[in-house]
Amino acid sequence: MWISSPGGCLPAANRPKKLALLFRICCRNVISSNFTNAETVSSADEKYGHKEVISVTPRLHDYILSNVKESKILQDLREETANMHGSQMQVSPDQAQLLVMLVQILGAKRCIEVGVYTGYSSLAVASVLPEGGLLVACERDAKSLEIAQKYYDRAGVSNKVQIKLGLAADSLNSMIQNGEANRYDFAFLDADKKMYQEYFELLLQLVRVGGLIVIDNVLWHGRVADPLVNDPRTVSIRNFNRNLMMDERVSISMVPVGDGMTICRKH
Numbered sequence: 001m002w003i004s005s006p007g008g009c010l011p012a013a014n015r016p017k018k019l020a021l022l023f024r025i026c027c028r029n030v031i032s033s034n035f036t037n038a039e040t041v042s043s044a045d046e047k048y049g050h051k052e053v054i055s056v057t058p059r060l061h062d063y064i065l066s067n068v069k070e071s072k073i074l075q076d077l078r079e080e081t082a083n084m085h086g087s088q089m090q091v092s093p094d095q096a097q098l099l100v101m102l103v104q105i106l107g108a109k110r111c112i113e114v115g116v117y118t119g120y121s122s123l124a125v126a127s128v129l130p131e132g133g134l135l136v137a138c139e140r141d142a143k144s145l146e147i148a149q150k151y152y153d154r155a156g157v158s159n160k161v162q163i164k165l166g167l168a169a170d171s172l173n174s175m176i177q178n179g180e181a182n183r184y185d186f187a188f189l190d191a192d193k194k195m196y197q198e199y200f201e202l203l204l205q206l207v208r209v210g211g212l213i214v215i216d217n218v219l220w221h222g223r224v225a226d227p228l229v230n231d232p233r234t235v236s237i238r239n240f241n242r243n244l245m246m247d248e249r250v251s252i253s254m255v256p257v258g259d260g261m262t263i264c265r266k267h
């Protein structure tokens with residue numbers, strides 16, 4: 001869900017002012033299907049100068065997905081999940097590929113996932129952990145975990161995955177109480193949105209300095225950018241994003257992949 005302004009152009013400073021404004025209004029389109037009002041002008045142009053931002057149209061998204069190296073087992077899991085209730089919850093293959101890349105670049109050995117569902121993202125991460133690596137997988141829904149476990153077994157990664165069935169906040173708190181603070185390299189947060197700030201505080205204790213916490217759905221179908229949308233989940237994610245901007249404990253990068261992921265690095 002991205003705002004697009006197609007077309008290369010002269011820097012705004014080189015055009016007469018009125019023409020520049022007209023140009024910006026005409027060439028901008030908004031692709032979020034969930035926006036309540038058709039936003040046509042970006043204040044970012046005023047602040048940062050005109051930058052081309054690509055729209056991920058359905059066709060382009062197909063193209064991106066056709067360039068993902070998805071393993072057969074991940075494909076099978078995705079297809080099995082596709083017919084289930086909540087199938088839209090699993091991360092997309094391009095998101096999983098980014099998670100895997102981050103884990104590999106970091107050389108992560110100990111990871112946490114909050115919100116496993118049927119296991120797509122956790123299977124992707126567990127599959128690239130070295131021998132002796134660990135992924136703590138927090139999920140409250142036993143039925144979804146049955147499918148996840150089946151695929152961990154099939155992929156031969158069950159020995160690296162420690163499932164914590166129950167409320168994720170309880171699991172993370174007990175990990176902290178058990179002396180596991182600062183012992184994790186990487187965490188992926190993808191559970192109930194209204195709890196993001198609480199999970200983040202717990203994960204920040206568990207992840208070491210230099211470790212990463214990646215948070216999914218930070219663009220929330222584009223709704224976070226629409227001032228007319230103020231339902232509790234949107235407000236919660238919007239506040240969370242704003243807090244991250246002010247949080248001096250982490251550096252951040254918000255990436256428009258899937259429904260938006262923010263990568264946080266702990267200082």
Ligand SMILES: C[S@@+](CC[C@H](N)C(=O)[O-])C[C@H]1O[C@@H](n2cnc3c(N)ncnc32)[C@H](O)[C@@H]1O
Nearest residue numbers: 089090091115117120121139140167168191192
């Ligand atoms: C968006 S899905 C996770 C998708 C998963 N990362 C994937 O790629 O397939 C969110 C999951 O979080 C779980 N969840 C929601 N609230 C939770 C909580 N309080 N504790 C543990 N799990 C929770 C839900 O049951 C659901 O399976």
